[in-house]
Amino acid sequence: MNRNFIFAFVLLAILSTVYALPFELDGLNGINPPLCPVNAEHLTLTVSPSPIVSGSPFTLNVSGKLNSEVPQNVLFNAAFLKTDTFEILGTFSDDICSSPGITCPIPAGTDFSTTIEKVAPAGLPASFVVGAVIVAQGGTTIACTFIEGSAAQ
Secondary structure (H helix, E strand, C coil), X not given: CHHHHHHHHHHHHHHHHHHHCCCCXXXXXXXXXXXXXXXXXXXXXEEECCCXXXXXXXXXXXXXXXXXXXXXXXXXXXXXXXXXXXXXXEEEEEEHHHCXXXXXXXXXXXXXXXXXXXXXXXXXXXXXXXXXXXXXCCCCEEEEEEEEEEECC
16 A cells, blocks of 8 residues: 555656656656656666567666665656656556565665566557656655657557
């Protein structure tokens, strides 16, 4: 229940920021855009296969080296968004500490890398945005990024 509340809170915070700060997505590809909280650190995020096939399995490769510790019981939340309207196409949430290759707490300054396998939402448009955040208990965003994605048509 607590995880659902945190996920909903973070998702609403992201969406309110999306609608409050219009901007062009051209060239985002892994930068920390205005959609992320100012104090959030940057994640590296890639997807495979590229392009993603709607309704089929895909892999998110998540990595980074953060200036702050990643404690126990943190969530990795991700959302697929339409590029033009930021409509939510699909979301998912995982305990990043239970992901392959991750042992929490992750000390500050330590490189980390993991893969998360999921099924892509059905009906993805040709282009979309994937947003990802690592969120601590209480809703504090530790790291964030948005990348452009494409779907096989």
